[in-house]
Amino acid sequence: MTATVERPQTTIFRRPSAKTGIWSWVTTVDHKRIGIMYGYAAFLFFILGGIEALLLRIQLAQANSEFLTAGAYNALFTMHGTTMIFLFVMPASAAFMNYLLPLMIGARDVAFPRLNALSWWIFLFGGIFLYSTFIFGTSVPPVGAGDVVGNLAPGGGPGSFNWLASSPDGGWFCYQPNCGPLYSPGTAMDYWALGVQLLGLASLVSSVNFLVTILNMRAKGMRLLRMPVFVWMSTVVAFLLLFSLPIIAVALFMVTFDRQFGSLFFAPVGGGDPILWQHLFWLFGHPEVYILILPAMGMVSEILPVFSRKPLFGYSAVVFAGAAIAFLGFGVWAHHMFASGITPVAQAAFGLATMTVAIPTGIKIFNWIGTMWMGRIRLTTPMLFAIGFIAMFTIGGLSGVTHAVVPSDWQQTDTYYIVAHFHYVLFGGAVFGLFGGLYYWFPKLTGKVMNERLGKLQFWLMFIGFNLTFAPMHWLGLQGMVRRTWKYSPEMGLEPWNLAVTVGAFIIALSVAVFMVNWYTSRRRGADSGLDPWDARTIEWMVPNPPPEYNFAEPPVVTRLDHFWHLKYDQDDEGRAVRKPLADQVLAQIEHDQLNPKQPIHLPNPSYFPMFMALGLPVVFYGIIYHESLWGKAMILVGAIISLAAVIGWAMEPLEEPHHEPEEDHEVMEGASADG
Amino acid sequence: MWTIIPALILAGVAVPTTAAIFELTECGADAIEVEVIGHQWWFEYHYPDADVYTANVMVIPTDQEVCAKLTSDDVIHNFWVPQLNGKRYLIPGQTTELRLQADEPGEYWGHCAEFCGLSHSLMRARVQALEPAEYQAWLEGQQAPVTLPAEGTPEYDGYQVFLNKGCIQCHTVRFDQEEQSNIVPPEAFNGPELTHFASRNVFVGATLPEEGESRAEALKRWLADPPTIKPGSYMPNLALTEQEIDDLIAWLESNG
Numbered sequence: 001m002t003a004t005v006e007r008p009q010t011t012i013f014r015r016p017s018a019k020t021g022i023w024s025w026v027t028t029v030d031h032k033r034i035g036i037m038y039g040y041a042a043f044l045f046f047i048l049g050g051i052e053a054l055l056l057r058i059q060l061a062q063a064n065s066e067f068l069t070a071g072a073y074n075a076l077f078t079m080h081g082t083t084m085i086f087l088f089v090m091p092a093s094a095a096f097m098n099y100l101l102p103l104m105i106g107a108r109d110v111a112f113p114r115l116n117a118l119s120w121w122i123f124l125f126g127g128i129f130l131y132s133t134f135i136f137g138t139s140v141p142p143v144g145a146g147d148v149v150g151n152l153a154p155g156g157g158p159g160s161f162n163w164l165a166s167s168p169d170g171g172w173f174c175y176q177p178n179c180g181p182l183y184s185p186g187t188a189m190d191y192w193a194l195g196v197q198l199l200g201l202a203s204l205v206s207s208v209n210f211l212v213t214i215l216n217m218r219a220k221g222m223r224l225l226r227m228p229v230f231v232w233m234s235t236v237v238a239f240l241l242l243f244s245l246p247i248i249a250v251a252l253f254m255v256t257f258d259r260q261f262g263s264l265f266f267a268p269v270g271g272g273d274p275i276l277w278q279h280l281f282w283l284f285g286h287p288e289v290y291i292l293i294l295p296a297m298g299m300v301s302e303i304l305p306v307f308s309r310k311p312l313f314g315y316s317a318v319v320f321a322g323a324a325i326a327f328l329g330f331g332v333w334a335h336h337m338f339a340s341g342i343t344p345v346a347q348a349a350f351g352l353a354t355m356t357v358a359i360p361t362g363i364k365i366f367n368w369i370g371t372m373w374m375g376r377i378r379l380t381t382p383m384l385f386a387i388g389f390i391a392m393f394t395i396g397g398l399s400g401v402t403h404a405v406v407p408s409d410w411q412q413t414d415t416y417y418i419v420a421h422f423h424y425v426l427f428g429g430a431v432f433g434l435f436g437g438l439y440y441w442f443p444k445l446t447g448k449v450m451n452e453r454l455g456k457l458q459f460w461l462m463f464i465g466f467n468l469t470f471a472p473m474h475w476l477g478l479q480g481m482v483r484r485t486w487k488y489s490p491e492m493g494l495e496p497w498n499l500a501v502t503v504g505a506f507i508i509a510l511s512v513a514v515f516m517v518n519w520y521t522s523r524r525r526g527a528d529s530g531l532d533p534w535d536a537r538t539i540e541w542m543v544p545n546p547p548p549e550y551n552f553a554e555p556p557v558v559t560r561l562d563h564f565w566h567l568k569y570d571q572d573d574e575g576r577a578v579r580k581p582l583a584d585q586v587l588a589q590i591e592h593d594q595l596n597p598k599q600p601i602h603l604p605n606p607s608y609f610p611m612f613m614a615l616g617l618p619v620v621f622y623g624i625i626y627h628e629s630l631w632g633k634a635m636i637l638v639g640a641i642i643s644l645a646a647v648i649g650w651a652m653e654p655l656e657e658p659h660h661e662p663e664e665d666h667e668v669m670e671g672a673s674a675d676g
Numbered sequence: 677m678w679t680i681i682p683a684l685i686l687a688g689v690a691v692p693t694t695a696a697i698f699e700l701t702e703c704g705a706d707a708i709e710v711e712v713i714g715h716q717w718w719f720e721y722h723y724p725d726a727d728v729y730t731a732n733v734m735v736i737p738t739d740q741e742v743c744a745k746l747t748s749d750d751v752i753h754n755f756w757v758p759q760l761n762g763k764r765y766l767i768p769g770q771t772t773e774l775r776l777q778a779d780e781p782g783e784y785w786g787h788c789a790e791f792c793g794l795s796h797s798l799m800r801a802r803v804q805a806l807e808p809a810e811y812q813a814w815l816e817g818q819q820a821p822v823t824l825p826a827e828g829t830p831e832y833d834g835y836q837v838f839l840n841k842g843c844i845q846c847h848t849v850r851f852d853q854e855e856q857s858n859i860v861p862p863e864a865f866n867g868p869e870l871t872h873f874a875s876r877n878v879f880v881g882a883t884l885p886e887e888g889e890s891r892a893e894a895l896k897r898w899l900a901d902p903p904t905i906k907p908g909s910y911m912p913n914l915a916l917t918e919q920e921i922d923d924l925i926a927w928l929e930s931n932g
Contacts, residue, residue, distance in 0.1 A: 070794050070907040141794055141908040142716075171791050177768065178751040178793055183716075268769035274752055275767060339754055339763040339789070341746075341772030344701045348694045355686045362682045405689060407696040410762020414754060414789035480758055482789045485797035491887050 015605040027606035029113035034120045035099030042091035049083035052076045061502040063490035071165030073486035081172030086199045087127050089430050093295035096437055097234045103540035104228045106219025106556045111212040113604040121614030123202035129618040130195030133167045138186035168192035176266035176274040181259045187625050193255045194621040200245045207241035221558035228538045232319045233298030236326045240287045248284035282333035290329045296433025300386045303440050304368055306534050307383035308375030314367040321360035328357050338409045347406050354404035361397050381455030385436030388463055392428025396421055417477025423470045443533045447545040448526030454518040458511045465507025472497040531591045537565035543594050553597035609650040616643030703743035703775055712746045714753030714766035717799035718881040728818040731868030733876045734803045737811035742776040754790035757803050763789050778805035794908030800882035818872050821850040822931045834927025837920045874932045895925050
């Protein structure tokens, strides 16, 4: 330990020391600050993805509408899907994990704080890179007969080259060969492939970080089966990311090679196989679905017991069901491809495998209901979102079972029925869970409580808007409305429901606006939360709100599941929870102790290098897109130099700035958990 | 118990599911074969036994199993006529199969269900089921070539437009005077075969004519500027005059 202090200090590599201002945020390695930045960025992309959805809905409100051009429509649905998955739900989950995991396991930070900062910066630059396609990207139709016949009018149609249409338009699924070089010759799909590559890299890095953190940095007594369910679901998600992201990384590199360097992995003209892409994509894409939903399931599993005033029903069943969903999730990918002509044996096998996912999912739903059963329920805003989650997710889960019935899926696939299904699980599920989590942990973040009245208004607006938007999509799909259609014929009788869907979408937008107002005003003028605003159960509430930079002055010693609850409550003879007479004094004592550390606390120092290392990567990727020009080649070189220089700086910078505290500081870390 | 009951329900669902997969997938031995070739953005149909090519409207006999052999000329498409069976991909370089059977004569609506590029929304399909005798008559009619128009008629002028304005680059027409036929080789860029164009009630990816519109009106709109009607259309704006369009329509409408 002492070696770190004896390392010779140089003036070149100094750790930054800003505590406030922009540089303190750029160089921070504090998991809470990184979580906050993740959260705000994800919310910004949620707004962008939402605006894209509203534009799509305006187009579809009427049959044969001319509001958007075909090119703009295709670009918008591609970017809506990509944004909501990679730039909203995943980073929003990462925001919660970053902020909460160390607090929930009783740690002062994640295992690799600089790596954590690297994940965040790669994500941010990846998102900016992807969205820069609106400025730099080009999307042109393939070479058509017009070009064969002679110099005639190009086949793009009027308005197809407007700025919206210059973004990726091959779908978030990027099916080959449509999004290959022959049929999507512009640069927009290159932005997509490389942008998603960067975002995947960010998640891969953080998955390793979270796994090491959870496995190694738990407080004394925090055994695996005493971890909060959110921590467990984060563990499962980290494993899913770890195993599924390399698949898509390889597949995206193949796409990039096809597009940039003329390889023919997926091009039928050269003997490539476009169906291979679908297998690789969904082999990642299905686990991805669980990557999106499991963190929300974890949050709901935290919220329900608190507001039912009962422990989670069947804790270990919920945990193992989550792991089972993840495991099964790797064996069902081809149910996205039942129409692709895979053999009947394969269809039957993947159909049956898909049905089995319903079993652990059902276990979870039963356990959540069991948690509320006979509980003394408080219908706060987070609880409403959690209950909404259960109801909406169950509907989405049931329509999911209908996809496992293969002959039925042959009709449903690629229609609005599917759009309805996955919005019920991902919006009614993941997004409801995320909003519930935001309301629940807002006091942790700010020391204030969000306004309940506005919160309930938002919930009901969102709940009504959500159902008005997505329930009619079931009927539209069964009436024959196919997905990704820019126009539909008035003869099909689809107009009334489509109009209802559009109205619903705007109600959702209104509810999000209410949320933003609530967030802003509650941050400024919200009621003080105190230490324990919800009468919570888990140890992240044993630190003040907002937590000090060091989280725990004294790392806690955990004695059982729901440790914090048991500090406050006893059981009477009939098994009912009774608040201990001294509970309030205990809380006051905890708050006092956590704010007044007995010894100086050693924390990881900030660093410039994660940001610089991440900055080099999009520069290289821009270079790859334009590699045929000298500028492109130069950018590859410059980007590589930036990243490599940052790696060297990262390795060479001192572990800490020389500080004035005495040498014993280091022993504080070791011995800090002596008394809880 | 809460695990076992759902598992039993699912097992109950699984058995008929598996049975139906096999029953609906495999073509029978006595099925009529029709090749379906996907193009951006229209379906082409080839009847290999009769060597007939047609587009946008697939004609099949009733009470007869049809085995569609699906493939694609460019990107992946997805053939879906909901009343006749589920969906099946059309994959470039591969052939997939789909069983179709219509019990009642009539028109069946369909759509390409896989996103296939700019005008995916406008790639629709139509299946016309005819009584077996009518089907046979239709097939024989399609096998016969069409008559070359006589000089001095508007049809003849239309034919001249076809010859001189670029249409012949992509569209095949088979005439009774065989040496006059325009056969576009398969490796060249192919548009829909126009031999019996007027026998089809829909065209342009089965999107035209729209409700309340006559064929001639729809054709007029289309020929004036294809890319405004079908964005990304491979058929360019040929800058035809109104007279040329009228002549072309007269000729096309005579090819029943």
